[in-house]
Amino acid sequence: MPDPELAAWLRLTLVPGLGGQTLRKLLSEFGLPSRALAAGRAALARSVGEALAGRILATDDQATAVAAALRWADAPGHAVITLADREYPPRLLEIADPPAVLYVDGRTDLLSRPSLAIVGSRNATPQGIANATSFARAFSEAGLTIVSGLALGIDAAAHRGALDGEGATVAVLGSGVDVAYPARNADLHRAIAARGALVSEFPLGTPAIGGNFPRRNRLISGLARGVLVVEAALASGSLITARLAAEQGRDVFAIPGSIHSPLSKGCHALIKDGAKLVESAQDVLGELGLPAPARTVAQSSPEVAHELLAHLGYDPCNVDTLCQRSGLTPDTVSAMLLQLELEGRVASLPGGRYQRIA
Amino acid sequence: MPDPELAAWLRLTLVPGLGGQTLRKLLSEFGLPSRALAAGRAALARSVGEALAGRILATDDQATAVAAALRWADAPGHAVITLADREYPPRLLEIADPPAVLYVDGRTDLLSRPSLAIVGSRNATPQGIANATSFARAFSEAGLTIVSGLALGIDAAAHRGALDGEGATVAVLGSGVDVAYPARNADLHRAIAARGALVSEFPLGTPAIGGNFPRRNRLISGLARGVLVVEAALASGSLITARLAAEQGRDVFAIPGSIHSPLSKGCHALIKDGAKLVESAQDVLGELGLPAPARTVAQSSPEVAHELLAHLGYDPCNVDTLCQRSGLTPDTVSAMLLQLELEGRVASLPGGRYQRIA
Numbered sequence: 001m002p003d004p005e006l007a008a009w010l011r012l013t014l015v016p017g018l019g020g021q022t023l024r025k026l027l028s029e030f031g032l033p034s035r036a037l038a039a040g041r042a043a044l045a046r047s048v049g050e051a052l053a054g055r056i057l058a059t060d061d062q063a064t065a066v067a068a069a070l071r072w073a074d075a076p077g078h079a080v081i082t083l084a085d086r087e088y089p090p091r092l093l094e095i096a097d098p099p100a101v102l103y104v105d106g107r108t109d110l111l112s113r114p115s116l117a118i119v120g121s122r123n124a125t126p127q128g129i130a131n132a133t134s135f136a137r138a139f140s141e142a143g144l145t146i147v148s149g150l151a152l153g154i155d156a157a158a159h160r161g162a163l164d165g166e167g168a169t170v171a172v173l174g175s176g177v178d179v180a181y182p183a184r185n186a187d188l189h190r191a192i193a194a195r196g197a198l199v200s201e202f203p204l205g206t207p208a209i210g211g212n213f214p215r216r217n218r219l220i221s222g223l224a225r226g227v228l229v230v231e232a233a234l235a236s237g238s239l240i241t242a243r244l245a246a247e248q249g250r251d252v253f254a255i256p257g258s259i260h261s262p263l264s265k266g267c268h269a270l271i272k273d274g275a276k277l278v279e280s281a282q283d284v285l286g287e288l289g290l291p292a293p294a295r296t297v298a299q300s301s302p303e304v305a306h307e308l309l310a311h312l313g314y315d316p317c318n319v320d321t322l323c324q325r326s327g328l329t330p331d332t333v334s335a336m337l338l339q340l341e342l343e344g345r346v347a348s349l350p351g352g353r354y355q356r357i358a
Numbered sequence: 359m360p361d362p363e364l365a366a367w368l369r370l371t372l373v374p375g376l377g378g379q380t381l382r383k384l385l386s387e388f389g390l391p392s393r394a395l396a397a398g399r400a401a402l403a404r405s406v407g408e409a410l411a412g413r414i415l416a417t418d419d420q421a422t423a424v425a426a427a428l429r430w431a432d433a434p435g436h437a438v439i440t441l442a443d444r445e446y447p448p449r450l451l452e453i454a455d456p457p458a459v460l461y462v463d464g465r466t467d468l469l470s471r472p473s474l475a476i477v478g479s480r481n482a483t484p485q486g487i488a489n490a491t492s493f494a495r496a497f498s499e500a501g502l503t504i505v506s507g508l509a510l511g512i513d514a515a516a517h518r519g520a521l522d523g524e525g526a527t528v529a530v531l532g533s534g535v536d537v538a539y540p541a542r543n544a545d546l547h548r549a550i551a552a553r554g555a556l557v558s559e560f561p562l563g564t565p566a567i568g569g570n571f572p573r574r575n576r577l578i579s580g581l582a583r584g585v586l587v588v589e590a591a592l593a594s595g596s597l598i599t600a601r602l603a604a605e606q607g608r609d610v611f612a613i614p615g616s617i618h619s620p621l622s623k624g625c626h627a628l629i630k631d632g633a634k635l636v637e638s639a640q641d642v643l644g645e646l647g648l649p650a651p652a653r654t655v656a657q658s659s660p661e662v663a664h665e666l667l668a669h670l671g672y673d674p675c676n677v678d679t680l681c682q683r684s685g686l687t688p689d690t691v692s693a694m695l696l697q698l699e700l701e702g703r704v705a706s707l708p709g710g711r712y713q714r715i716a
């Protein structure tokens with residue numbers, strides 16, 4: 001049974017040329033979308049002009065798309081959340097241009113949970129990927145939902161790290177929520193729909209076009225309490241997201257790197273502008289007033305972690321070799337390595353290798 | 359012909375157990391050292407106690423050392439500067455505990471010129487050494503005197519970079535100015551005496567003992583307008599120098615690096631505490647209100663620098679190979695590489711190789 005009010009919201013957002021600002025004007029003058037649609041052409045025209053009033057009332061133009069969206073929303077795990085819904089994420093109401101509707105594939109509850117955005121370059125270095133993964137996992141284990149943009153590189157690594165941890169992650173798309181873009185992240189798209197949430201303000205089927213991404217970026221920072229930039233070039237989308245975040249009053253965090261790495265220049269520029277330099281997950285958690293994650297492995301078996309350090313030695317070594325040397329399972333070794341990495345005692349290197357540094 | 363007033367200064371500073379604070383007390387009560395020495399035992403005892411008054415007046419104890427210091431000061435290029443001299447560096451008068459005398463081997467004028475301190479780890483990485491050298495060279499070419507501590511690692515690289523440039527550098531020693539320590543820097547010790555200045559507040563012949571270095575560090579920052587920390591571990595002497603610098607009202611600058619490098623943790627801690635993140639010499643010059651160095655090479659022949667980039671390619675390459683490929687002299691190639699490095703277009707690698715990065 002379709003919800004007539006939801007149909008009215010969808011119809012308004014699908015009118016060509018009717019942007020967020022005009023839609024909010026209609027809402028403030030007429031109340032709910034159904035009342036705007038019932039107000040008559042003359043009243044609409046006085047509010048938004050003749051041309052737009054005509055397009056709003058040309059039902060045939062949007063009827064097919066509205067029906068398809070209602071069918072989509074009816075499927076298990078799908079939802080369309082409007083500005084009038086209780087489920088609408090409160091933090092998005094704080095931003096200058098909150099979307100009228102959000103298409104969600106997955107857990108709508110995640111949109112209102114404490115969350116941190118992690119963004120960065122599509123062409124990240126192996127160390128950047130490793131950092132994004134391990135920070136996301138640590139934040140996830142501390143109870144934060146990880147928000148990112150499902151791009152290649154840092155975004156994908158952040159989502160994967162969150163899924164490795166407690167598993168809560170939200171991907172905000174610059175395409176329709178049903179469009180798996182980029183194709184190389186199709187598996188991740190499915191995994192997030194199943195265990196996290198995919199979110200978009202764009203109508204179903206919207207292709208991933210460049211112009212959508214700056215709009216999308218404001219939602220990544222808008223949904224989160226803060227934004228961590230892992231690696232970013234100067235003049236990159238990640239820097240735009242970070243600057244939008246600062247305008248939205250969100251905390252901005254950045255990981256430093258070599259002054260000779262072009263992918264650290266964006267992070268350094270942010271730190272110069274007042275972003276907080278981050279060396280460990282604890283730096284961010286402390287700033288957000290959150291407790292450190294329960295350090296179950298290290299606390300319950302410090303002697304085993306110590307033994308692992310001895311097995312590791314000072315030469316780079318991978319998890320398989322460490323399992324052989326220690327007799328521990330890969331899961332346990334990985335958890336301990338993460339722990340030791342967060343404590344600054346081992347470094348993760350490209351190629352899944354680890355090295356003792358303290 | 360020895361200067362009797364200088365002899366009196368030397369005699370007071372050579373009294374065992376007579377520290378800077380007590381010496382300043384004597385100066386404020388009696389005026390010049392010669393007047394303190396002529397005031398009589400009873401007056402001295404009222405000021406500093408019986409025991410110390412006795413030691414001050416026991417001329418025999420200091421006579422040999424005073425005579426030796428006066429002979430040393432008479433040699434070409436040597437000087438002992440007292441708090442009462444016009445040559446005493448004005449910036450040291452701003453600090454809490456200015457030394458009463460400074461032994462100088464080299465150019466005393468450098469002590470009062472605009473200067474920047476560069477400090478860092480003795481166990482620096484090859485990239486840290488390269489950074490210290492190229493930053494020092496750039497500051498030197500911009501007219502700044504480079505102050506450091508003649509330790510191994512970053513200190514030595516900073517002095518060498520300054521000598522590569524316009525050549526003004528000051529080494530502040532934790533030993534007597536005539537003690538070449540560490541032995542591995544003996545050549546640098548000689549080069550700085552010849553072209554820059556070696557400075558110490560410790561009597562001639564004082565060995566390099568650990569306790570002297572914290573005192574020495576306050577002079578490194580005290581002589582400079584700011585301190586740049588290139589690489590430093592947590593809990594290192596460089597961090598102590600940086601914190602003294604902040605207390606003295608000097609600007610503190612730090613170069614970031616990988617969050618997995620123990621030698622970047624000190625720099626990151628300083629940035630978290632408010633030090634300025636530095637990516638290029640220009641970052642520091644701008645903050646100090648100084649113009650950028652004249653970019654003679656790049657400005658006069660941009661097409662040649664561009665050609666050099668083409669010769670460099672994206673694989674690491676040394677200066678000799680570049681000279682062969684380009685037909686340019688080593689000096690010209692080195693100058694262009696420095697220029698390109700400061701512009702962030704090439705990175706210097708360990709072993710004197712360079713790599714194009716932009």
